[in-house]
Amino acid sequence: MAVEPKDSPGVGVDEWVARSVERKEYLPGWRGDVQRAAERVGWWPRLGIAAAIGVFIPLVIGLNSFQTQVGIDSLLLAILALGLNVSVGWAGLLDLGYIAFYGFGAYGFAILSSSQLNPPGGIHWPAYASIPLVMIGAGVLGLCVGWPSRRLIGDYLAIVTLFFGEAFVEFTNNVAPKTLGGPNGIFALDPLHGAHVQITTPTGYFYVLLALLVISMAVLHMLDTSRMGRAWRAVREDPLAASAMTIPVNRVKLMAFAIGAMIAAMAGAVFASQQTSVFPTDFDTPYLILIYAGLILGGAGSMSGAVIGGLVVSIILDGFLRSPTQAGYIFYGVIVVTMLIKVRPWAKLGAVLGGTVVFGFIVHAIVSAFSSRAVAGNPGSTTWIDLHWAIVPANPVLFGNIGFVVLLCLVVALGQLKGNWRTILIVPTLYLASCVWEARLVTVPAITRLILLGAILIVTMNARPQGLLGARRVEIV
Amino acid sequence: MTKFIQELVNGLTQGGLYALVALGYSMVYGVLKLLNFAHGDLYMVGAFIGYFVLQWFGGPTALAIPVPFVILAMFLAAGGGVGALGVAIERFAYRPLRDAPRIAPLITALGVSFLLENTVLLLFGASYRDYNTSAFIPYSTEIRIGGVNIWLVQIMVIVLSVVLMFGLQQLVVRTQLGRQMRAVATDREAAEMLGINVDYTISATFFLGSALAGIAGVMAGLAFNEIYQLMGFILGLKAFTAAVVGGIGSIPGAMLGGFLIGIAEAFITGYISSTFTNLIVFGILIVFMILRPTGLLGRVQLQKV
Known part of the structure; x- marks a missing residue:
């Protein structure tokens, strides 16, 4: 009996695919073990478990109306990140007009289920007709955007799609104000309805979005493991080699565009029906950055990464940042965890954290000895930290602004230093960060949120380009 | 005819700003092959620096020293400050990603742009700030040719942008630094092997490009008065x-393109409709990018394998 050599995969198995799975690098230590264990369970059971958790959270724990809204927002963002992952993560096309497809879906749904067209009655299609229609429309639109720009690479594609996204906002603002409503948008939309079912409660929308997320993940997983998915990755890695291997590069790129657009339009339709209104500003650049932050943080190219990144970014920024106390927990938690991961060995870590605490008390004592106004605190949200540790002067705005600029300079300087100087500089940087946070950032959550989004993109790309969950692929040279 | 020339002058003013910002894009793209989304926001930062220099000298209505010196100080401060900011951004955000896949620095640039916009929002608020140029360069200082009125500030913007571009062209063609920049743009590795300090060259490129954007920002403040934190993104x-x-x-290409777009925009605003200006310009630009991505003066570049 012939013994098959161990290093060749079984008959009928694509060797390149088998090898590419092996090339994946696991995380070090126990996290790698968790990863391996999760992979042994298999993909479909894992999806089932995740969906079950999603169903049980509102049932068992019970969410209040604010938490349900946060859940809806984060599920929307997860779906959007999932769709963006197709073009950015898998096919490697930087699509900066993605938000326009989301807007197209929302506006399409709005027109089909309001009194805008054919007044006074308007048209009120059921959701099972209007949502598929806007999805097909968005897919065609995706092809229309992708078709002329299929030969553009990288930056050119990025700028053309960004123009497309900006043009969408201009279009909805200025063109056909009777139908599209101009800057005032369209309101009084129907909720999702059809076949004698009407979804009006937030919890209902939560389940709808959860179901859509799970279905999209299932469909995309099947696509990912099909010829199409492999073709996308081949085109991402090397279009020239892919075309030499008879992959129709242009068609494959267009498919990525169209599928991403369809998912975005689906999310847009549900968003419009849940909000019962659409406005041009809903589909502007800040939301695009939010989607990108979710995708990049989770790890572009990994589907679970995109979903979890979307959920985490949305939950942290929309859910916790509203309340100063909770935002504080997250802020200090992230700092401590980052230090835990980045500063080694343990003695150094202890020295940095302990040093920061002691440094804070010393500075606070010195400053309060000189002037009581300088530590007069913020009358709005006075916590123990404000009172005894961080400096929050009577005029926190000016102090916070200057402190923020100095903090940015310190962070840039940290990136340039090495060794002991770096360790020493971390202490005042952390302390200043906490002062600026307490004095200024926590009082303006709307702006803090945007600043954090920008920071997430920069820091993730520099420190961990594969995202929090994505596994690094070993480069083949 | 009068209206035609008037719109032409307006277009040249706007076009000069586009051209200056485009130069920085073009230089950075040349050496790093990076589309620096943050470049437009550097222009915005320049406008803000100019504004605060103006306030520091007593504000538009009560300047402490003669007007030309104030304007010179505004240009120097904005050019130097924004140039330094550009160098810092390159060191901090782009340098670690120099050998990463192309998509990584692009996303980082998007993040830098967003961070800059919102830092300015945090520091100075969302309200528009006004240069109030007519208080120290009155509208009466204008040249009348036929029925066309050309304001002194418009002449300054057009002339200064052409002069700066000519200077940059000379720098790139004639000086040692310019030669190094061209070498790095052609082939970074080969340039490094020939002993060119690539890091220094890239930093210098960022400084020059960003300084031009900062100066353009001050000019925009002088010519159009209103500045705000989102003014740089679309621009x-x-x-x-x-x-x-x-x-x-x-470099001549960036200049030509900038003036062309500025003039096109002015004519669309003047003759068609100001509501649809952006939409039409975006449409033209998308079509142009798709049909002729090498540009009017560019050469077809073969992709290296």
């Missing part, structure tokens, strides 16, 4: 396209 997009229209990497 940056258009300026990049101006660089592409002229042929990316080419």
